Amino acid sequence: MTMSHPVDSQPIATAGRVVIIGSGLLGTSIALLLRSKQVEVFLHDVSPVSLALACDLGGGEPVHPHYEDENWRASIALVVVAVPPDVTASVTIDALQAYPNAVITDVASVKAPILEAVLASDADQRRYVPSHPMAGRERSGASAADQDLFRGRPWVVISHPSASRHALLTVRDLALDCGASVVNLDGNSHDQAVALISHVPQLVSSLLAARLVGAPEEALGLTGQGLRDTTRIANSDPRLWTSIICGNRGPIAEVLKGFAADLQTLIAGLEAPAQPEFIDPIAAPACVGAVNAAMQAGNDGAARIPGKHGGAPRRWAVVAVLVPDKPGELGRLFTDVGAVGVNIEDFSMDHSAYQKVGTAYLSVDPAQASEAERELSQRGWRIAKQ
Amino acid sequence: MTMSHPVDSQPIATAGRVVIIGSGLLGTSIALLLRSKQVEVFLHDVSPVSLALACDLGGGEPVHPHYEDENWRASIALVVVAVPPDVTASVTIDALQAYPNAVITDVASVKAPILEAVLASDADQRRYVPSHPMAGRERSGASAADQDLFRGRPWVVISHPSASRHALLTVRDLALDCGASVVNLDGNSHDQAVALISHVPQLVSSLLAARLVGAPEEALGLTGQGLRDTTRIANSDPRLWTSIICGNRGPIAEVLKGFAADLQTLIAGLEAPAQPEFIDPIAAPACVGAVNAAMQAGNDGAARIPGKHGGAPRRWAVVAVLVPDKPGELGRLFTDVGAVGVNIEDFSMDHSAYQKVGTAYLSVDPAQASEAERELSQRGWRIAKQ
Numbered sequence: 001m002t003m004s005h006p007v008d009s010q011p012i013a014t015a016g017r018v019v020i021i022g023s024g025l026l027g028t029s030i031a032l033l034l035r036s037k038q039v040e041v042f043l044h045d046v047s048p049v050s051l052a053l054a055c056d057l058g059g060g061e062p063v064h065p066h067y068e069d070e071n072w073r074a075s076i077a078l079v080v081v082a083v084p085p086d087v088t089a090s091v092t093i094d095a096l097q098a099y100p101n102a103v104i105t106d107v108a109s110v111k112a113p114i115l116e117a118v119l120a121s122d123a124d125q126r127r128y129v130p131s132h133p134m135a136g137r138e139r140s141g142a143s144a145a146d147q148d149l150f151r152g153r154p155w156v157v158i159s160h161p162s163a164s165r166h167a168l169l170t171v172r173d174l175a176l177d178c179g180a181s182v183v184n185l186d187g188n189s190h191d192q193a194v195a196l197i198s199h200v201p202q203l204v205s206s207l208l209a210a211r212l213v214g215a216p217e218e219a220l221g222l223t224g225q226g227l228r229d230t231t232r233i234a235n236s237d238p239r240l241w242t243s244i245i246c247g248n249r250g251p252i253a254e255v256l257k258g259f260a261a262d263l264q265t266l267i268a269g270l271e272a273p274a275q276p277e278f279i280d281p282i283a284a285p286a287c288v289g290a291v292n293a294a295m296q297a298g299n300d301g302a303a304r305i306p307g308k309h310g311g312a313p314r315r316w317a318v319v320a321v322l323v324p325d326k327p328g329e330l331g332r333l334f335t336d337v338g339a340v341g342v343n344i345e346d347f348s349m350d351h352s353a354y355q356k357v358g359t360a361y362l363s364v365d366p367a368q369a370s371e372a373e374r375e376l377s378q379r380g381w382r383i384a385k386q
Numbered sequence: 387m388t389m390s391h392p393v394d395s396q397p398i399a400t401a402g403r404v405v406i407i408g409s410g411l412l413g414t415s416i417a418l419l420l421r422s423k424q425v426e427v428f429l430h431d432v433s434p435v436s437l438a439l440a441c442d443l444g445g446g447e448p449v450h451p452h453y454e455d456e457n458w459r460a461s462i463a464l465v466v467v468a469v470p471p472d473v474t475a476s477v478t479i480d481a482l483q484a485y486p487n488a489v490i491t492d493v494a495s496v497k498a499p500i501l502e503a504v505l506a507s508d509a510d511q512r513r514y515v516p517s518h519p520m521a522g523r524e525r526s527g528a529s530a531a532d533q534d535l536f537r538g539r540p541w542v543v544i545s546h547p548s549a550s551r552h553a554l555l556t557v558r559d560l561a562l563d564c565g566a567s568v569v570n571l572d573g574n575s576h577d578q579a580v581a582l583i584s585h586v587p588q589l590v591s592s593l594l595a596a597r598l599v600g601a602p603e604e605a606l607g608l609t610g611q612g613l614r615d616t617t618r619i620a621n622s623d624p625r626l627w628t629s630i631i632c633g634n635r636g637p638i639a640e641v642l643k644g645f646a647a648d649l650q651t652l653i654a655g656l657e658a659p660a661q662p663e664f665i666d667p668i669a670a671p672a673c674v675g676a677v678n679a680a681m682q683a684g685n686d687g688a689a690r691i692p693g694k695h696g697g698a699p700r701r702w703a704v705v706a707v708l709v710p711d712k713p714g715e716l717g718r719l720f721t722d723v724g725a726v727g728v729n730i731e732d733f734s735m736d737h738s739a740y741q742k743v744g745t746a747y748l749s750v751d752p753a754q755a756s757e758a759e760r761e762l763s764q765r766g767w768r769i770a771k772q
Contacts, residue, residue, distance in 0.1 A: 134608055148708060148770055152744075154608050185604060193605030201594060201616045203677075206684025207648050208590050211582060211641055213687045218571060219579030222520055222540050223691050226619045230587045233612045234688040238681035245656075246673045253656040255597055260653065262593050263646050270631075270639040287632045291589075295624035298592025301599045302620040305609050322534060328729055335724025337717065344716040347746075349732055360733075384534055 012037045013173035016077025019044065019063060019099065021091055023054035026107050026133065027082030028145035031059035033178050036147055042076075054142040073099050078170060081106035085247035089117035096123035103170040105131045109194060110247035111158050112187035125162040129171040132156040132190060133180055134198075140240055148179070155180035158187050195251035202233055202241060203256065209234035266294050316345050317369035319362045320384040321376060323349075333360060333381065340375040342368040359384055398423045399559035402463025405430065405449060405485065407477055409440030412493050412519065413468030414531035417445035419564050422533055428462075440528040459485050464556060467492035471633035475503035482509035489556040491517045495580060496633035497544050498573035511548040515557040518542040518576060519566055520584075526626055534565070541566035544573050581637035588619055588627060589642065595620035652680050703755035705748045706770040707762060709735075719746060719767065726761040728754040745770055 018034055020027045023045040031041045031054060041060030045051040051062055076099045081092050088108040095104050096118070104127055108114055111130050118128055135153040155175035159168060175182050185193065209231040212220065245252060269290020323329050337344065346363035364372050373383045404420055406413045409431040417427045417440060427446030431437035437448055462485045467478045474494040481490050482504070490513055494500055497516050504514055519541040541561035545554060561568050571579065595617040598606065631638060655676020709715050723730065732749035750758050759769045 134610060146770055148768065151708070152711075156608070183604070183607065189602070189604065193602070193608050196597060196601055196605050197609050197613050200597065201613045203652065203680060204590060204594050205612075205616050206680050207645055207652070208587060209685075209687035209691075210648060210680065210683035211586065211645060211687060212690045213683060215582055215690065216575070216579070218569070218575065219582050220690055220692055221569065222542070222579050223583050224520060226591070227583050227587045228691065229615045229618050230591050231684075231688050231691065232615050234684035236681070236684075238678050238685060241681050242674055242678045245677045249656040249673055253653055256649065256653050256656070259593055259597060260646065260649050262596060263642065263649070266589065266593070267639055267642050267646065270635040270642070287635055288628055291631045292624050292628045294589060294592050294596065295622070295627050297596035297599060298617075298620035298622075299595075299624060301595035301597060302617050304598045304601065304606055305595075305614065305617065306606055322537070325538075330730040330733065331724055331727060334720040334730065338721025338724050341717060343714055344720065346735055347716065347733055349734065382534065384532055 012039075012177040014039055014078065014170075014177045016040075017042065017075055019076050019079045019095075019102070020060070020082060021045075021079065021095060022082035022084075023047075023050050023059065023142050024082060025136070025140045025142070025144050025149070027080065028054040028057065028059045028142040029135075029147060029149040030080055030082065030107075030174075030178060032057065032145055032147040033150070035060055037177070050142055054145070057142060057145065059142070059145070074101050076102040078102055078174065079104045080174070081108075084108075084243050085110050085114070086243055089114045092118055092128065093121045093123045096121075096125075096128060100124075102127065103167045104128045105171045105174065107131060107133055108247070109198075109244045111156075111190045113247065115158060115160060115187045119160070119162065125160075126164040127167050129160075129163050129167045130158040130187065131171050131175065132158075132194075133175065133178070134194075135180075140237060150175075151179035153180050154183045156183045156185050156190050158190060159184060160187070191248050192251045192254075195248055195255050199245050199248055199252045200255045200259070202236060203245065203252070204259070205231055205234045206236075262294065262297075266290050316363035317366040319364055319369055319372050319376070321360045321362065322382040322384050323358045323360050325358055330358075330360070336376060336379045336381065337362065337372075339379075340372055342372045342375075398425070398563040400425055400464065400556075400563045402426075403428065403461055405462050405465045405481075405488070406446070406468060407431075407465065407481060408468035408470075409436050409445065409528050410468060411522070411526045411528070411530050411535070413466065414440040414443065414445045414528040415521075415533060415535040416466055416468065416493075416560075416564060418443065418531055418533040419536070421446055423563070436528055440531070443528060443531065445528070445531070460487050462488045464488055464560065465490045466560070467494075470494075470629050471496050471500070472629055475500045478504055478514065479507045479509045482507075482511075482514060486510075488513065489553045490514045491557045491560065493517060493519055494633070495584075495630045497542075497576045499633065501544060501546060501573045505546070505548065511546075512550040513553050515546075515549050515553045516544040516573065517557050517561065518544075518580075519561065519564070520580075521566075526623060536561070537565035539566050540569045542569045542571050542576050544576060545570060546573070577634050578637045578640075581634055581641050585631050585634055585638045586641045586645070588622060589631065589638070590645070591617055591620045592622075648680065648683075652676050703750055703752040705750055705755055705758050705762070707746045707748065708768040708770050709744045709746050711744055716744075716746070722762060722765045722767065723748065723758075725765075726758055728758045728761075 017040045019042045020031050021044045023043050034041050035058055042063045043051055043054050043060050044063040055062055079095045079099050079102045081088055081095055083091050085108040088106045092104060092106050109132055115130050119125055133150050133155040135149045157171055172182050269287050272286030323333055342364050344362055348361045349358050377383055403426045405428045406417050407430045409429050417429060420427050421444055428449045429437055429440050429446050430449040441448055465481045465485050465488045467474055467481055469477050471494040474492050478490060478492050495518055501516050505511055519536050521535045521539040543557055558568050655673050658672030709719055728750050730748055734747045735744050763769055
């Protein structure tokens with residue numbers, strides 16, 4: 001075997017009957033993982049078609065009406081509420097009442113307003129622990145489900161004073177059993193964090209891409225990697241994201257207002273009149289100062305983004321290889337890189353609209369970079385300078 | 387040989403003595419390419435150290451004082467002005483006067499104000515054709531120079547009514563000789579285009595990353611691929627970009643004002659009061675409408691970005707492979723992908739802060755996708771669903 005499957009080979013802690021309400025991407029992915037561990041899973045969805053699909057994929061059996069007797073409901077150990085954010089609070093409250101012995105978690109991407117609504121209800125709050133597995137993809141629905149969806153991803157578990165120790169440990173175990181890393185936060189910290197690192201980048205990317213709607217064709221032809229990177233997530237599903245963003249609109253608006261203030265300062269600098277003592281209009285001091293401040297703050301903010309595993313970004317040497325845009329070339333590069341035998345930490349490619357040649361960037365141990373360059377050169381590859 | 391070198395094996399059109407003023411990244415890269423074709427190249431730079439480095443790298447010989455006699459200057463066929471935007475106009479005007487028979491081009495990233503300044507001068511405008519090779523990298527200076535820098539990239543050539551046919555063809559030949567694709571635009575169209583597709587994305591990325599400066603550590607730990615992609619170019623050099631952006635501040639301010647107006651509309655929607663007839667505050671109609679409009683416009687704009695070679699984005703099947711984050715795994719994947727022998731069109735990787743496993747995305751011919759998945763599975767790789 002080329003790779004090990006640590007999750008598969010380990011016993012899991014989640015035990016007893018599990019009900020999953022909502023058979024979309026997240027609900028079905030959790031169901032598939034639990035089913036692969038022989039956990040008894042029952043699925044429910046307002047859409048009979050979605051439910052049938054999730055069951056057909058192996059996610060479990062449906063919650064049939066004849067199961068809805070008191071004894072069966074009392075036998076459920078865990079309920080996962082995996083429905084859209086705008087109905088999560090009411091479905092959670094209903095579930096706490098319907099399953100009197102179950103621990104209930106929800107996996108919605110917004111936490112504080114839902115927790116608040118549940119705490120304000122008559123439901124047994126000790127058995128409720130909100131959570132948020134930070135795993136998504138461009139496609140949604142049961143057909144995109146994958147038992148490996150959560151592997152290595154953060155899964156935020158929200159503690160609150162009413163929650164029982166048993167409920168907290170049960171939800172933590174579910175996250176760990178799915179291969180995720182548990183992150184403990186309170187609801188408000190979670191919502192502010194995801195506004196900043198997920199929801200605002202999504203909206204900024206969409207607003208940036210929206211500027212292209214009326215752009216001349218000739219301008220789009222000059223597109224390079226920078227525009228491609230900054231607008232990649234502008235392709236996300238509007239229906240799904242509208243629900244996510246409206247659910248967290250307070251914290252998002254706060255971050256966007258800070259962004260808008262910086263933007264106005266920058267625009268004012270760009271529009272500052274040239275000063276006569278500077279002959280060249282490019283060197284207007286107000287413009288230079290505002291642009292430089294924005295660029296510098298961007299450097300400072302970007303430097304705070306951690307590398308893999310939550311640590312500081314690690315330094316790798318980058319070997320850049322020119323790859324002619326012909327069938328088979330990239331596969332041939334892979335063969336040669338494999339044959340050279342250096343450790344590759346990361347791999348990316350750069351294309352531009354007019355390019356007949358791409359650049360492949362291999363991140364390697366700095367101690368092996370020269371060797372990699374020499375070996376690839378000997379195999380006929382052209383190394384681009386970095 | 388694994389790859390062919392079409393540029394190297396072809397004769398070039400650029401002939402005669404060439405002077406390159408400015409031995410930074412672009413000037414030295416052009417010099418290296420021309421020297422590799424045995425063109426006689428003379429370099430000039432205000433910094434003796436930069437000049438010495440460019441010459442040492444093989445970019446040509448310095449313009450010595452004793453060359454500065456009238457006959458020598460009259461023998462120069464082409465002058466490339468490759469200095470920062472804020473001094474390009476004055477250096478270009480001086481060059482037109484100093485080299486009476488040379489065609490002059492500049493390679494600054496802003497075009498209209500420079501062309502305007504040259505046309506307003508007494509210099510011989512027939513011999514001047516502005517241009518802009520759209521090739522850059524994160525590093526600058528002669529030490530980052532590369533004769534392959536322009537390969538497959540757009541090189542914008544700016545025609546104007548005073549330019550001679552000879553001058554236009556000479557500059558076009560230079561771009562083609564460097565392996566670039568020639569794009570013909572007027573100065574204003576160029577400046578508006580690069581504002582939209584390069585300068586505004588840079589500033590938006592910097593403003594977004596700047597929001598992270600005061601963010602709690604715990605929020606940064608949740609960072610995913612979306613934030614990484616949208617802030618990658620926020621790492622760019624503030625000094626270089628301040629000069630580029632101030633040189634094109636009018637067109638940039640126009641685009642940013644449109645962006646700011648959309649942003650204010652969005653913030654107003656996010657802050658719209660909930661309406662009592664909708665029980666759930668998430669479903670406030672004004673919020674839903676504003677967010678959905680922004681997301682949809684982002685989809686529409688992103689769809690206009692051309693794929694490679696300027697065409698519409700081509701559809702590829704994506705095979706996603708889970709790669710354990712252990713030394714040697716990515717290299718082993720490369721070997722196996724090479725052995726499978728399918729055509730790989732593109733390759734990218736996905737990491738998150740807490741991840742102990744990465745996902746590699748291979749773009750392949752849809753007809754070969756199943757085969758690739760089957761072959762890789764047989765070699766022990768876990769295929770993630772898309």
